[in-house]
Amino acid sequence: MAEILPAHMIEGVVRGVYRAPDTFVTTPVEVLSLTYAGIPGDVHSGLYRQSGAREPWYPRGTPMRNERQLSILSAEELAEVATTLAIPVLEPEWIGGNLLLTGIPQLSLLPPRSILMFPSGAAIRIDGDNGPCRHSGRSIAEHVPGRPDLELGFVQAARHKRGLVGWVEREGEVRAGDVVRIRVWEQKLYAG
Amino acid sequence: MAEILPAHMIEGVVRGVYRAPDTFVTTPVEVLSLTYAGIPGDVHSGLYRQSGAREPWYPRGTPMRNERQLSILSAEELAEVATTLAIPVLEPEWIGGNLLLTGIPQLSLLPPRSILMFPSGAAIRIDGDNGPCRHSGRSIAEHVPGRPDLELGFVQAARHKRGLVGWVEREGEVRAGDVVRIRVWEQKLYAG
Numbered sequence: 001m002a003e004i005l006p007a008h009m010i011e012g013v014v015r016g017v018y019r020a021p022d023t024f025v026t027t028p029v030e031v032l033s034l035t036y037a038g039i040p041g042d043v044h045s046g047l048y049r050q051s052g053a054r055e056p057w058y059p060r061g062t063p064m065r066n067e068r069q070l071s072i073l074s075a076e077e078l079a080e081v082a083t084t085l086a087i088p089v090l091e092p093e094w095i096g097g098n099l100l101l102t103g104i105p106q107l108s109l110l111p112p113r114s115i116l117m118f119p120s121g122a123a124i125r126i127d128g129d130n131g132p133c134r135h136s137g138r139s140i141a142e143h144v145p146g147r148p149d150l151e152l153g154f155v156q157a158a159r160h161k162r163g164l165v166g167w168v169e170r171e172g173e174v175r176a177g178d179v180v181r182i183r184v185w186e187q188k189l190y191a192g
Numbered sequence: 193m194a195e196i197l198p199a200h201m202i203e204g205v206v207r208g209v210y211r212a213p214d215t216f217v218t219t220p221v222e223v224l225s226l227t228y229a230g231i232p233g234d235v236h237s238g239l240y241r242q243s244g245a246r247e248p249w250y251p252r253g254t255p256m257r258n259e260r261q262l263s264i265l266s267a268e269e270l271a272e273v274a275t276t277l278a279i280p281v282l283e284p285e286w287i288g289g290n291l292l293l294t295g296i297p298q299l300s301l302l303p304p305r306s307i308l309m310f311p312s313g314a315a316i317r318i319d320g321d322n323g324p325c326r327h328s329g330r331s332i333a334e335h336v337p338g339r340p341d342l343e344l345g346f347v348q349a350a351r352h353k354r355g356l357v358g359w360v361e362r363e364g365e366v367r368a369g370d371v372v373r374i375r376v377w378e379q380k381l382y383a384g
Binding site: 003005010036047048057058062063064065067104105106107109110111112113115117121123125127128167168169170171183184185187188189190191192 | 195197202228239240249250254255256257259296297298299301302303304305307309313315317319320359360361362363375376377379380381382383384
């Protein structure tokens with residue numbers, strides 16, 4: 001059997017919480033209330049959603065469970081991407097982030113099934129890494145005058161640094177300053 | 193960055209479908225109807241469940257999303273476990289299997305987030321491997337006279353061979369004989 005890494009816990013800190021009331025771009029909020037359907041009033045909330053370009057194996061618009069309720073970003077990874085793109089800053093709001101975390105190495109590589117646990121009892125189950133798309137790149141370009149190249153540049157620069165998507169496993173509140181405890185499950189590569 | 197294995201598709205075949213109408217032990221059925229809440233009338237169905245011994249990080253009985261709606265087993269792995277335990281056969285019903293698959297190497301090692309797609313359009317998202325427990329071992333012992341050692345023996349013998357748990361991503365029907373197409377996502381080990 002291939003190499004097996006044991007399960008372990010890691011910790012980080014919530015730096016900011018954001019909601020997308022009507023557009024893709026998010027806005028800072030004081031408290032993020034998580035329900036089983038995601039963030040109430042957020043454009044990505046819902047127990048269910050329709051499939052899109054990210055699921056080419058389903059006909060476009062197919063009803064499916066919504067495993068992409070939340071976008072979770074790393075402050076360190078955003079800074080790295082900003083450096084690569086030669087821009088002063090990349091704000092989490094520009095690319096629709098709901099949670100900005102800090103202190104977790106290579107957040108975007110956290111394995112699917114990982115569980116993010118917050119002091120209120122709220123918990124998020126990770127579906128997996130979020131592939132960077134031109135839609136996000138365009139939003140960045142709209143915030144940085146004179147840099148239309150960022151639309152495509154982001155897709156390249158943010159590979160494995162665009163954070164995670166996940167769904168609410170336990171309801172509760174999340175605030176900036178919260179410590180987040182993360183369960184990483186036993187890992188092994190599948191060669192079958 | 194550590195080794196990255198690319199995404200790929202694999203195929204297997206459904207050998208049997210089963211439902212647990214009232215007890216842990218399942219019964220063969222002609223068709224398995226999958227809804228977002230799992231298998232209607234099955235003891236493990238529900239959009240939500242209460243946490244138990246498998247989630248020591250939550251107080252027992254905590255409400256949570258039900259990521260364990262279905263138990264998915266491999267005919268080849270069951271045969272291997274039966275050989276290790278020196279019993280003629282290990283039936284999927286004894287350990288609460290809902291789906292018996294064949295033709296997929298090392299099914300229990302399929303990574304979390306993998307998607308099982310069936311001809312009807314039904315799809316199951318894999319949460320991850322199912323740890324073998326004494327409860328299953330006891331059920332096997334009850335089916336094999338004179339072998340009380342199977343209760344603990346199964347827990348040892350079935351490690352990484354006890355199949356997967358998952359939840360319904362798309363509603364639809366599953367039948368014995370169906371070809372199952374499986375999307376395995378890009379894989380990398382997380383060392384953070």
